[in-house]
Amino acid sequence: MSLNPIERQRAKIETQTAIDAASLGLVRGILDDAAWSRAIADALASAYLRDDDPRWQSGFDGDSQLWRDARELILAPVHRDGTFLDIGCATGYLMECLQSWAVERGRRLSMFGLELSSALVATARRRLPGSADQIFEGNVLDWSPPHRFTFVHTGLEYVPAARRPSLVRRLVDHFVEPNGRLIAGPVDGADLATTIEAFERAEAGRETSKRTDRNGKTRHVVWCST
Numbered sequence: 001m002s003l004n005p006i007e008r009q010r011a012k013i014e015t016q017t018a019i020d021a022a023s024l025g026l027v028r029g030i031l032d033d034a035a036w037s038r039a040i041a042d043a044l045a046s047a048y049l050r051d052d053d054p055r056w057q058s059g060f061d062g063d064s065q066l067w068r069d070a071r072e073l074i075l076a077p078v079h080r081d082g083t084f085l086d087i088g089c090a091t092g093y094l095m096e097c098l099q100s101w102a103v104e105r106g107r108r109l110s111m112f113g114l115e116l117s118s119a120l121v122a123t124a125r126r127r128l129p130g131s132a133d134q135i136f137e138g139n140v141l142d143w144s145p146p147h148r149f150t151f152v153h154t155g156l157e158y159v160p161a162a163r164r165p166s167l168v169r170r171l172v173d174h175f176v177e178p179n180g181r182l183i184a185g186p187v188d189g190a191d192l193a194t195t196i197e198a199f200e201r202a203e204a205g206r207e208t209s210k211r212t213d214r215n216g217k218t219r220h221v222v223w224c225s226t
């Protein structure tokens, strides 16, 4: 099952329209935070599951080198072996890739995922049967982890803007092991300042790493140590 470029473009527009409608509903008080994130996850899942390409199912439309340029940056703060939680893991492809890219750097990571969409969780568990019990279903807004992780990776856009500093604080306080790291992103230059601001308002400390792909697009991750 694969979408042609026009169908992909149409899927992106439909998804963005659904996300914009949910965000308007949040501003108008029609949706609460949980319903807003559910609407977004449902819109993303609907688009992702129309194509078997694992990069597309991770919200990325590009070839394998561009994918690696866009995502390997997440390993920049990975300074030791340990456990790694990908919040918003979709169908688990980033988990797989980070694990094998980490091996190339001499690091061993045991991968975990958290995903809000039950359809994406089911697909991830089918794709990665050996990790099925390490893929959790839940909303990062209120999910409690069964244990801490050495590394926690998230997108701050999974919660409304006003809740991003408290998300950073909660992840640092309750999800990340001592001598671990919280990693947010990748974000482009336009979203870097607000991501840094969320870390600063959470009083979490912050470092940044960046990588530029062959098309000249630069992405950043923001991270802090515990």
Ligand SMILES: C[S@@+](CC[C@H](N)C(=O)[O-])C[C@H]1O[C@@H](n2cnc3c(N)ncnc32)[C@H](O)[C@@H]1O
Residues within 6 Å of the ligand: 037, 040, 041, 042, 044, 045, 057, 058, 059, 071, 086, 087, 088, 089, 090, 091, 094, 114, 115, 116, 117, 120, 138, 139, 140, 141, 158, 159
């Ligand atoms: C762009 S994909 C990221 C996939 C992968 N982590 C990566 O970076 O390649 C975002 C995923 O986050 C999930 N998601 C969105 N809001 C969430 C929330 N509040 N809690 C858990 N997952 C969420 C979506 O359903 C979607 O699968």
